[in-house]
Amino acid sequence: MVFLGIRNDEEGTSNMGRETHLVPVAWEPSTVRWEEVSKGNWQPVEYLWPVASPETGKVERYTSLPFPENPQYFNDAFTDNFDAEELGHEWNFRRVPLPGTYSLSAFKGFLRLHLKPETFKLLGRYSLMGIRQKESDFDYSAKMHFEPNKENEEAGISIFQQDDNYVNFTVVKKGKGVNLKLTVKEREKELEVLKEEIIDKYQGEIIFKLSAKNNTYQYLYSLDGGNTFRLFAETQSNIVLCKGYIGTYVGIYATSNGKPTKEYADFDWVSYKGYPRY
Numbered sequence: 001m002v003f004l005g006i007r008n009d010e011e012g013t014s015n016m017g018r019e020t021h022l023v024p025v026a027w028e029p030s031t032v033r034w035e036e037v038s039k040g041n042w043q044p045v046e047y048l049w050p051v052a053s054p055e056t057g058k059v060e061r062y063t064s065l066p067f068p069e070n071p072q073y074f075n076d077a078f079t080d081n082f083d084a085e086e087l088g089h090e091w092n093f094r095r096v097p098l099p100g101t102y103s104l105s106a107f108k109g110f111l112r113l114h115l116k117p118e119t120f121k122l123l124g125r126y127s128l129m130g131i132r133q134k135e136s137d138f139d140y141s142a143k144m145h146f147e148p149n150k151e152n153e154e155a156g157i158s159i160f161q162q163d164d165n166y167v168n169f170t171v172v173k174k175g176k177g178v179n180l181k182l183t184v185k186e187r188e189k190e191l192e193v194l195k196e197e198i199i200d201k202y203q204g205e206i207i208f209k210l211s212a213k214n215n216t217y218q219y220l221y222s223l224d225g226g227n228t229f230r231l232f233a234e235t236q237s238n239i240v241l242c243k244g245y246i247g248t249y250v251g252i253y254a255t256s257n258g259k260p261t262k263e264y265a266d267f268d269w270v271s272y273k274g275y276p277r278y
Contacts, residue, residue: 001022002020005019005059006018010237013242015237015241015242017245017247018242018245021059022063023052023060025052027049028054029047076275077274079272092132094128094160097127106264111267112265112267113253115256116254122163127255131272136212137213137214137274137276138211139209140209140212140271142207142269143207143269145268150256155255158252160251167184169219180197181193194235205223207221207226207229216237217239251270
């Protein structure tokens with residue numbers, strides 16, 4: 001039987017929202033009523049009723065497939081080097097993207113994400129795009145080239161549920177320097193800059209990494225091409241926990257925070273790898 005449900009990974013729900021599940025079904029006899037076939041002679045009338053997951057009565061995390069000769073193909077990994085002429089179907093936007101939001105041809109082998117004045121806003125459109133999170137435990141990283149010129153120009157990675165529920169891990173122009181910033185917007189709470197500090201050795205290139213393990217997010221970064229990573233901050237993963245049926249995305253984000261600009265961020269690649277729980 002195929003149905004929709006939500007994993008019980010954390011607090012009775014998960015960051016993936018409502019997903020398609022498969023459970024075995026057995027048809028078991030059940031007495032519906034008794035009929036008198038002759039005076040004083042009664043016999044039961046039975047029907048076959050479907051019983052979902054008859055062994056446990058629960059939706060198990062892993063269940064044997066009904067077609068063992070054809071094992072399930074599972075690959076929870078995604079890498080995009082932006083070498084194609086068009087975006088893959090894995091990419092999504094919150095809504096129809098604004099004109100000129102991105103380009104795959106402006107800098108060959110890179111995705112150029114243009115900074116827009118718009119930021120996260122209910123029913124808004126802004127420079128944000130992402131791929132679906134498929135496991136509660138995962139690693140997501142992105143390599144970015146970005147040299148902001150004007151105050152508050154900002155770009156980096158984002159993990160987002162809805163317009164009012166997200167985490168942004170970004171580089172932002174501040175005065176004569178460049179800062180690394182972690183911004184958190186929990187549902188029904190005010191926007192909070194959880195941490196912000198100057199990046200002394202920033203030369204226009206950075207690798208962001210978001211590592212999700214044991215219901216915790218670690219925010220890491222590398223300034224030497226991925227040879228070494230530094231831990232910037234850590235939070236709980238329930239910041240973007242699904243409260244309905246919409247799943248979470250990990251992606252890239254850029255904004256000029258209200259000011260018109262022609263600036264952009266170039267992304268060399270993004271990589272995602274999920275780790276199933278057992």
